[in-house]
Amino acid sequence: MEKAKTIWMDGKFVDWDNATTHVLSHTLHYGNGVIEGTKAYKTDRGYAIFRLEDHTTRLLESAKMTLIDIPYSVDELNAAQIELIRRNEFRGDNVYLRPFAFLGYGVMGVYHKDAPVVTALAAWEWGAYLGEEGMRRGIRLKIASMNRASNTSNMGKAKASANYLNSQMAKFEAVECGYDEALLLDDQGYVAEASGACFFMVKNGEIISPPNDNSLSSITQKTVIEMAEDMGYKVTRRRITREEVYVADEAFLTGTAAEVTPVREVDARIIGGGERGEITEKIQSAYFDIVFGRNPKYSDYLTYI
Ligand SMILES: Cc1ncc(COP(=O)(O)O)c(C=O)c1O
Incomplete structure (x- = not known):
């Protein structure tokens, strides 16, 4: 996988290598996390994200279904994804965005509502998925x-x-x-x-x-x-x-x-x-x-x- 410069985590841009989590994060043990897969393409007018609103809405709906409270609105997450593409200064034709939310460190029982929610947005250059x-x-x-x-x-x-x-x-x-x-x-x-x-x-x-x-x-x-x-x-x-x-x-x-x-x-x-x-x-x-x-x-x- 091709590294990029920065990842958005809970409202802040952090360096790619510092976007880490504790090994006792709840989702690593019990699997309750939600993800999106969104793409930006390099058009003649610069990068454009395809169906951004629909993807971000689906992330929030997935989270609602699995009882994860993401504390950000569609608009806030959309603005952050736009900024993420800007800050990473990509060059290639294809950029993949991975918005996601997971349960972090602090609770070890299966009951998950007391575990902290981490929301993150990552992006990297990624070509044809099936070659x-x-x-x-x-x-x-x-x-x-x-x-x-x-x-x-x-x-x-x-x-x-x-x-x-x-x-x-x-x-x-x-x-x-x-x-x-x-x-x-x-x-x-x-x-x-x-x-x-x-x-x-x-x-x-x-x-x-x-x-x-x-x-x-x-x-x-x-x-x-x-x-x-x-x-x-x-x-x-x-x-x-x-x-x-x-x-x-x-x-x-x-x-x-x-x-x-x-x-x-x-x-x-x-x-x-x-x-x-x-x-x-x-x-x-x-x-x-x-x-x-x-x-x-x-x-x-x-x-x-
Ligand atoms: C299991 C599964 N089904 C279908 C799709 C296609 O969904 P979409 O077109 O919204 O990317 C995806 C991929 O994203 C997937 O992971």
């Missing part, structure tokens, strides 16, 4: 043996650190088996989402993505659906079975970090022509036009620094 080659050629997906945790036993709508144990185990299994990324099914056997992104497939010209019944309410998925409809595609939200995935014409993942990543193979079944599909390529290129500020219709989604 440059994956963006061009497509990646290989494995359906994980573990389901996405069911709605009756987790808070799947929260972007909660604890949910990433499920993602992490699935991702490890996929990588260990020689794949790039894991696709998780829900407890009914329908596609939920990838370990860190949403799933889309294309069949007979129609773009299909599962509802968010058992997945994060993804901001990129919403953007891609809006954009694809604007481009004239029919987009349907419905449950998808494993077998449908295997015979899709095209497939791709979407997420703030994954952006629009083509899928060329799932569980040893070649998807379409085994390369980035035609519709996927158009969606990918339209997405980059939006985030890099080349499509004025979506300029409201960009917060220029």
Whole structure:
């Protein structure tokens, strides 16, 4: 990971190397923390953060769900993120922001409400999450043996650190088996989402993505659906079975970090022509036009620094 200069912690900018916490911090032991993943792109007019308001709002909503009291408003956190990008003097095209809140040092029981809340904002330069080659050629997906945790036993709508144990185990299994990324099914056997992104497939010209019944309410998925409809595609939200995935014409993942990543193979079944599909390529290129500020219709989604 590429270090940056400074990290915002509880209202103050501290040097990257000094942004530390005690080993007995509550979240390190019991896992209650919330995170965001937001991106800033270097446009012709300087850096712009994509859908900042939506990401910061989701952070506060995740915290509300998991009973963490973040003592800052959306506006305060937005202003701090803008300042964070300024102070770090980045140069590259892609900057990833990681706003988060966790429970600090002072309480060791599971009951968490007396533990202090730490809010932090970090940012660093980070390129294609699933690799440059994956963006061009497509990646290989494995359906994980573990389901996405069911709605009756987790808070799947929260972007909660604890949910990433499920993602992490699935991702490890996929990588260990020689794949790039894991696709998780829900407890009914329908596609939920990838370990860190949403799933889309294309069949007979129609773009299909599962509802968010058992997945994060993804901001990129919403953007891609809006954009694809604007481009004239029919987009349907419905449950998808494993077998449908295997015979899709095209497939791709979407997420703030994954952006629009083509899928060329799932569980040893070649998807379409085994390369980035035609519709996927158009969606990918339209997405980059939006985030890099080349499509004025979506300029409201960009917060220029
Ligand atoms: C588990 C999971 N699902 C979906 C997404 C996509 O969400 P978004 O488009 O809001 O980044 C992410 C990543 O951020 C994720 O970690």
